Amino acid sequence: MTANSKYETHEHDVLIIGAGGAGxxxxxxxxxxxAKVAVVCKSLLGKAHTVMAEGGLAAAMANLDKxxxxxxxxxxxxxxxxxxxxxxxxxxxxxxxxxxxxELEQWGALFDRTESGDILQRAFGGHTFRxxxxxxxxxxxxxxxxLQDRGVQMGFDVFMECTITKLLKDGDRVSGAFxxxxxxxxxxxxxxKSIVIATGGIGKSWKITSNSWExxxxxxxxxxxxxxxxxDMEFVQFxxxxxxxxxxVQGILVTEAVRGEGGLLRNKNGERFMEKYDxxxxxxxxxxxxARSIYTEVKEGRGTPHGGAYLDISHKPAEYVKRxxxxxxxxxxxLADVDITKGPMEVGPTCHYMMGGxxxxxxxxxxxxxxxxxxxxxxxxxxxxxxxxxxxLSDLIVFGRRAGLAAAEHAKKTAAPSLDNAQIDEAxxxxxxxxxxxxxxxxxxxxxDLQDMMQRLVGIFRTDADLRQALVELEKLRExxxxxxxxxxxxxxPGWHLSRDLQCMLxxxxxxxxxxxxxxxxxxxxxxxxxxxxxxxxxxxxxxIVKKGDAMTLFEVPRTAMPAELAQIMAEDK
Amino acid sequence: MADATLRVFxxxxxxxKAVDYQVPVTEGMVVLDAIHSIQAHQAPDLAVRWNCKxxxxxxxxxxxxxxxxxxxxxxMDALPLDQPITVSPMKAFPVIRDLVTDVSWNYKVNxxxxxxxxxxxxxWKMEQRDVDRVQEFRKCIECFLCQDVCHVLRDHDKKEQFxxxxxxxxxxALEMHPLDGLDRTRLLKEELGIGxxxxxxxxxxxxxxxxxxxxxxxxxxxxxxxxxxYDPVTMIxxxxxxxxxx
Numbered sequence: 001m002t003a004n005s006k007y008e009t010h011e012h013d014v015l016i017i018g019a020g021g022a023g024x025x026x027x028x029x030x031x032x033x034x035a036k037v038a039v040v041c042k043s044l045l046g047k048a049h050t051v052m053a054e055g056g057l058a059a060a061m062a063n064l065d066k067x068x069x070x071x072x073x074x075x076x077x078x079x080x081x082x083x084x085x086x087x088x089x090x091x092x093x094x095x096x097x098x099x100x101x102x103e104l105e106q107w108g109a110l111f112d113r114t115e116s117g118d119i120l121q122r123a124f125g126g127h128t129f130r131x132x133x134x135x136x137x138x139x140x141x142x143x144x145x146x147l148q149d150r151g152v153q154m155g156f157d158v159f160m161e162c163t164i165t166k167l168l169k170d171g172d173r174v175s176g177a178f179x180x181x182x183x184x185x186x187x188x189x190x191x192x193k194s195i196v197i198a199t200g201g202i203g204k205s206w207k208i209t210s211n212s213w214e215x216x217x218x219x220x221x222x223x224x225x226x227x228x229x230x231x232d233m234e235f236v237q238f239x240x241x242x243x244x245x246x247x248x249v250q251g252i253l254v255t256e257a258v259r260g261e262g263g264l265l266r267n268k269n270g271e272r273f274m275e276k277y278d279x280x281x282x283x284x285x286x287x288x289x290x291a292r293s294i295y296t297e298v299k300e301g302r303g304t305p306h307g308g309a310y311l312d313i314s315h316k317p318a319e320y321v322k323r324x325x326x327x328x329x330x331x332x333x334x335l336a337d338v339d340i341t342k343g344p345m346e347v348g349p350t351c352h353y354m355m356g357g358x359x360x361x362x363x364x365x366x367x368x369x370x371x372x373x374x375x376x377x378x379x380x381x382x383x384x385x386x387x388x389x390x391x392x393l394s395d396l397i398v399f400g401r402r403a404g405l406a407a408a409e410h411a412k413k414t415a416a417p418s419l420d421n422a423q424i425d426e427a428x429x430x431x432x433x434x435x436x437x438x439x440x441x442x443x444x445x446x447x448x449d450l451q452d453m454m455q456r457l458v459g460i461f462r463t464d465a466d467l468r469q470a471l472v473e474l475e476k477l478r479e480x481x482x483x484x485x486x487x488x489x490x491x492x493x494p495g496w497h498l499s500r501d502l503q504c505m506l507x508x509x510x511x512x513x514x515x516x517x518x519x520x521x522x523x524x525x526x527x528x529x530x531x532x533x534x535x536x537x538x539x540x541x542x543x544x545i546v547k548k549g550d551a552m553t554l555f556e557v558p559r560t561a562m563p564a565e566l567a568q569i570m571a572e573d574k
Numbered sequence: 575m576a577d578a579t580l581r582v583f584x585x586x587x588x589x590x591k592a593v594d595y596q597v598p599v600t601e602g603m604v605v606l607d608a609i610h611s612i613q614a615h616q617a618p619d620l621a622v623r624w625n626c627k628x629x630x631x632x633x634x635x636x637x638x639x640x641x642x643x644x645x646x647x648x649x650m651d652a653l654p655l656d657q658p659i660t661v662s663p664m665k666a667f668p669v670i671r672d673l674v675t676d677v678s679w680n681y682k683v684n685x686x687x688x689x690x691x692x693x694x695x696x697x698w699k700m701e702q703r704d705v706d707r708v709q710e711f712r713k714c715i716e717c718f719l720c721q722d723v724c725h726v727l728r729d730h731d732k733k734e735q736f737x738x739x740x741x742x743x744x745x746x747a748l749e750m751h752p753l754d755g756l757d758r759t760r761l762l763k764e765e766l767g768i769g770x771x772x773x774x775x776x777x778x779x780x781x782x783x784x785x786x787x788x789x790x791x792x793x794x795x796x797x798x799x800x801x802x803x804y805d806p807v808t809m810i811x812x813x814x815x816x817x818x819x820x
Contacts, residue, residue, distance in 0.1 A: 045681065051625075051631045051715070052628065052630050106698075107689075107690065112702065113700055116699070135709065141712075246600070248600070249604075249627070326713075330629070334647055336602065444615075445614075489619070491586060492670055493621065495619050496619070
């Protein structure tokens with residue numbers, strides 16, 4: 001216990017918030033640098049959303065397609081992102097991913113193998129070559145278990161089922177964080193020289209989503225409140241293939257690996273409709289294109305009985321399907337009474353991934369706030385306007401490592417900060433407020449209405465009128481949230497937990513809507529019915545959102561030109 | 575469709591009781607959906623762990639009608655809805671609140687297991703057929719249902735002497751990794767107490783990942799322990815020449 005907080009306090013060089021792939025990889029690197037490291041996570045260790053990643057991780061290892069190299073991966077990533085990616089991040093990512101994959105293997109990960117005993121790679125949308133290293137359709141689980149075991153053995157301090165509600169500052173730099181133990185409801189403070197945000201995405205703001213309950217935009221909201229900038233928040237990926245039936249599983253991910261392994265998309269008339277939308281790449285077009293295509297087919301009356309498209313892999317031998325897509329096989333058999341080796345799945349778009357996030361330096365992951373770093377989905381820039389499948393898992397390990405390294409180095413050069421009791425008192429007041437009200441709305445109702453509204457007004461296709469309406473609705477929801485009430489005690493109380501997560505969801509939903517309203521063009525995952533084309537002038541800028549006073553402020557930043565070497569790669573068309 | 579009655583344990587370390595909730599049943603509904611419906615409309619403080627709702631994370635373990643199950647994978651229409659459906663926390667672990675149990679013991683056991691250590695100078699080439707059997711074990715989502723059902727833990731509470739099926743699966747994955755260079759047999763015998771397991775296969779029956787825990791992990795590991803410590807020839811040699819010469 002240190003003197004300057006009235007609560008249980010833990011002191012570390014590096015505090016990592018989030019224990020998915022990025023957080024764990026950052027922790028491992030910071031430990032390797034000799035830092036004292038804490039990892040805080042909302043769930044049990046090993047349950048982070050990374051476990052749900054299925055298809056694989058993209059790295060130009062060239063194990064099957066010898067022509068593949070980082071240049072092609074770089075070009076695919078930039079093209080997939082419609083050229084508004086941070087080109088330096090895309091370059092580092094493509095260059096470093098193969099080494100990061102080898103490292104996983106050296107730490108015990110067991111990928112599927114080629115005939116010659118190397119790591120097997122599969123085709124995926126937008127990737128020129130077979131590039132995704134995978135383990136059947138449970139690649140994320142393999143990755144998280146490998147990183148978890150490595151980190152535990154190296155000796156990080158893990159604070160499981162602990163929620164951070166506020167970042168603390170000492171002048172213009174971060175000094176630590178305030179939170180509570182989910183189990184007991186007791187408060188806890190962390191004091192740290194560096195903080196890495198690795199909290200993942202924001203999908204729980206939408207009704208139909210592949211995301212787990214944890215994906216409530218906490219890290220982005222925490223960073224925003226602490227003064228950091230958010231980048232490109234309009235770019236939200238709707239994965240083309242989520243389950244559509246039965247209602248309870250709506251949105252659950254159906255891996256792109258189904259299409260990577262040869263799965264075909266058809267409408268109710270049996271037509272392979274991708275011929276109309278992308279005759280060259282067909283089912284393996286980029287996710288933004290396939291999602292819009294399915295949406296359009298359904299809207300124009302060619303959908304399946306439950307409002308989706310048919311995805312069929314049953315032309316492949318049953319044993320092959322069960323071996324390459326075991327969890328899809330079980331998922332459909334047990335939850336939807338469909339045997340995917342015998343007939344088609346019904347699938348439709350589901351909110352999947354936030355391309356935007358905390359604006360960071362490409363090399364270090366440092367945000368605009370001193371000592372505050374971010375990596376993985378919580379950080380923005382790498383994926384531009386649309387992420388390619390497989391580039392998320394590689395993002396986690398490439399930039400998780402870089403953020404962990406930079407955070408440890410920053411800690412070495414920095415004196416211990418001090419915690420400010422006034423900030424802690426304020427944080428405490430904020431989280432306890434819903435208990436103090438004698439009456440008020442239940443947070444579940446407000447969350448339900450938020451999801452419903454975002455689905456309706458800030459979905460795949462957007463318009464000026466809808467987005468303006470969304471801002472009005474968000475304001476109303478925020479007012480309702482100010483009056484919500486939580487029942488029961490502080491002991492493992494999900495209603496209370498949601499009341500706090502909801503605040504984060506409101507913040508990131510607002511950021512997303514503002515940015516979507518401002519971008520008057522269609523690009524990647526951002527489709528405006530009123531501005532259906534991509535405009536060159538919009539390709540020259542990114543959106544930044546920052547808190548000024550109490551107001552959310554948006555401004556444009558011009559993109560810097562690529563160095564000649566990278567521009568040359570973009571110009572080549574292999 | 576009709577309503578179902580869920581009889582859910584409500585309580586904490588001090589004790590508690592089962593409370594009945596009426597829930598409207600919809601098509602394809604799973605038990606976790608019903609629990610969420612209770613949270614949203616009747617008891618917002620009902621404590622439950624869950625993450626993915628797709629049987630990939632192993633968080634929502636509980637006992638449904640007395641059977642260890644993942645709630646996200648247990649279909650309501652597979653249960654007899656004319657009677658109340660009981661939903662209780664895992665019995666082998668201490669209750670924190672409602673359906674949430676303290677599983678921290680598992681993480682302590684895990685720490686005892688030396689991680690993967692490659693043989694010196696390996697080439698990182700592996701055949702799929704050598705990897706297959708390890709990949710079966712790597713499917714484990716750490717739901718701890720095998721730990722919950724195992725009578726050594728559930729009925730005899732031998733948590734000090736016994737590691738439980740989950741960690742035999744983990745050790746098997748390491749021991750059978752084609753490139754691993756460590757030997758964990760002594761750990762299995764002395765720290766994880768594999769001898770306590772009398773291969774009743776209860777763990778295999780409840781595994782949602784359908785890992786053949788007993789046949790493919792525990793029995794081969796038991797054989798290794800027997801070969802190393804109980805082989806009669808080795809024992810005679812040991813008796814005559816002393817342990818260090820064997």
